[in-house]
Amino acid sequence: EAQVTQNPRYLITVTGKKLTVTCSQNMNHEYMSWYRQDPGLGLRQIYYSMNVEVTDKGDVPEGYKVSRKEKRNFPLILESPSPNQTSLYFCASSPRPRVIGNQPQHFGDGTRLSIL
Amino acid sequence: GQQLNQSPQSMFIQEGEDVSMNCTSSSIFNTWLWYKQDPGEGPVLLIALYKAGELTSNGRLTAQFGITRKDSFLNISASIPSDVGIYFCAGLRWDSNYQLIWGAGTKLIIKP
Numbered sequence: 001e002a003q004v005t006q007n008p009r010y011l012i013t014v015t016g017k018k019l020t021v022t023c024s025q026n027m028n029h030e031y032m033s034w035y036r037q038d039p040g041l042g043l044r045q046i047y048y049s050m051n052v053e054v055t056d057k058g059d060v061p062e063g064y065k066v067s068r069k070e071k072r073n074f075p076l077i078l079e080s081p082s083p084n085q086t087s088l089y090f091c092a093s094s095p096r097p098r099v100i101g102n103q104p105q106h107f108g109d110g111t112r113l114s115i116l
Numbered sequence: 117g118q119q120l121n122q123s124p125q126s127m128f129i130q131e132g133e134d135v136s137m138n139c140t141s142s143s144i145f146n147t148w149l150w151y152k153q154d155p156g157e158g159p160v161l162l163i164a165l166y167k168a169g170e171l172t173s174n175g176r177l178t179a180q181f182g183i184t185r186k187d188s189f190l191n192i193s194a195s196i197p198s199d200v201g202i203y204f205c206a207g208l209r210w211d212s213n214y215q216l217i218w219g220a221g222t223k224l225i226i227k228p
Contacts, residue, residue, distance in 0.1 A: 042122070
């Protein structure tokens with residue numbers, strides 16, 4: 001089954017304790033991205049990756065890092081989490097950066113992070 | 117960062133009613149997308165629009181790409197309980213490194 005898998009689904013942690021949210025897709029997609037979703041703000045892109053070893057900042061990259069060592073994985077790293085990073089995070093992938101025909105972005109089910 | 121203006125923020129409707137929501141921007145977009153998000157899940161693409169003036173349907177859903185390329189609307193006809201959720205518009209500009217710009221969402225609630 002084609003899917004984007006995020007882990008963990010939920011995490012409560014404390015300020016400053018490094019954490020990593022993993023994202024894996026089994027569709028051989030080139031393009032992957034991370035979003036955060038906050039009430040009233042919709043989805044805001046954190047980082048994206050056009051292909052292996054190619055990553056770029058989105059709208060809200062501060063406080064986050066990513067890596068794309070393999071095509072299927074795109075982990076999101078919070079080196080020193082702070083309470084303002086409490087949010088719902090989504091990973092997404094698509095075959096190409098540009099949506100063509102019926103090749104939409106596939107989203108994971110989300111990771112709810114609470115930073116105390 | 118830039119964001120699309122999506123309205124209304126929320127809608128309370130009766131089952132069977134038609135629903136209309138829209139997104140506007142001061143910038144031109146090359147592609148407009150409409151997504152639906154159910155509780156506890158990620159957004160799922162409903163309709164994609166690629167040309168100014170394009171009108172596309174997906175079952176009871178109809179969406180249009182505005183002539184000016186700065187807006188789009190989504191209509192849902194004869195709403196049913198499973199239409200409940202948050203609807204997002206998103207715009208794509210080819211000169212912005214293929215980044216999707218998102219609206220803040222329209223929460224659809226159906227009154228019992």
